[in-house]
Amino acid sequence: MTAETARIVVVDDDASIRDALCDYLARHGYAVRGADGAAAMDRLLAQAPADLVVLDWMMPGEDGLSVCRRLADADVAVLMLSALDSPPDRVIGLEVGADDYLAKPFDPRELLARVRALLRRGAQLRRQATRPAEGYGFDGWMLRLDIRALCTPDGTEVALTAGEFALLRALVERAGRVLDRERLMALTHGDAAEPFDRAVDLAISRLRRKLAQARPGADALIQTLRGEGYRFAATVRRL
Numbered sequence: 001m002t003a004e005t006a007r008i009v010v011v012d013d014d015a016s017i018r019d020a021l022c023d024y025l026a027r028h029g030y031a032v033r034g035a036d037g038a039a040a041m042d043r044l045l046a047q048a049p050a051d052l053v054v055l056d057w058m059m060p061g062e063d064g065l066s067v068c069r070r071l072a073d074a075d076v077a078v079l080m081l082s083a084l085d086s087p088p089d090r091v092i093g094l095e096v097g098a099d100d101y102l103a104k105p106f107d108p109r110e111l112l113a114r115v116r117a118l119l120r121r122g123a124q125l126r127r128q129a130t131r132p133a134e135g136y137g138f139d140g141w142m143l144r145l146d147i148r149a150l151c152t153p154d155g156t157e158v159a160l161t162a163g164e165f166a167l168l169r170a171l172v173e174r175a176g177r178v179l180d181r182e183r184l185m186a187l188t189h190g191d192a193a194e195p196f197d198r199a200v201d202l203a204i205s206r207l208r209r210k211l212a213q214a215r216p217g218a219d220a221l222i223q224t225l226r227g228e229g230y231r232f233a234a235t236v237r238r239l
Helices: 015-027 038-047 064-071 087-095 108-129 162-173 181-189 197-214
Strands: 007-011 031-035 052-056 077-082 100-103 135-138 141-144 149-151 222-225 229-232
Touching: 007 015, 007 038, 015 031, 015 052, 015 108, 031 038, 038 064, 052 064, 052 108, 064 077, 064 087, 077 087, 077 108, 087 100, 087 197, 100 108, 108 162, 108 181, 135 162, 141 162, 162 181, 162 197, 162 229, 181 197, 181 229, 197 222
Parallel strands: 007 031, 007 052, 052 077, 077 100
Antiparallel strands: 135 141, 141 149, 222 229
16 A cells, blocks of 8 residues: 555544644645544544544543444554553553554654554555465464455354454464564564564454454464463464
């Protein structure tokens, strides 16, 4: 996806911040719309989809955390903005489904870099969907790269966010190998990703939970090796 076609919605109740972000991103070629809260964002997304939502945490009415939970299964990336920057705050933001987290105040250039990284990842997934059917099979499951889908042995599709799918793919493609947090972060977010151990741990936790909900015991497919990293413990075949 190019900057000229990427669609971004900036959600912030502070008009000065919202307008500044919209102007800055628009100057870099993005199609940007602004919303002063959750209701306005919902109306904009109903009119036309977005590739990325830049979402403020602390807003009156429905706050950013609640909005992020609602968007978790949608085909849209979320960059959470917040004046809260302690590790627990970042953990909470990532736990509810944000794809990235940026503390205020921030350098606009860093915001732009994170926006570009999230959009590149989404574009890669969309390109994969245009290729001939391909994927991986393991223990009766199917990870379909062509349609970005995970299916249980009985054919039920498991809803994964873009980040969760990228993480599972990284593990499946390297089944049997131990991958540390830094390697997993690079595989799913790029080599320039900011290292944040808890981000990987939380993503693994969410992925395990979804696997177990779809099929009891399936969370054991992802093993933790204390002090080393994670390993996908299944025999994988290419479809």
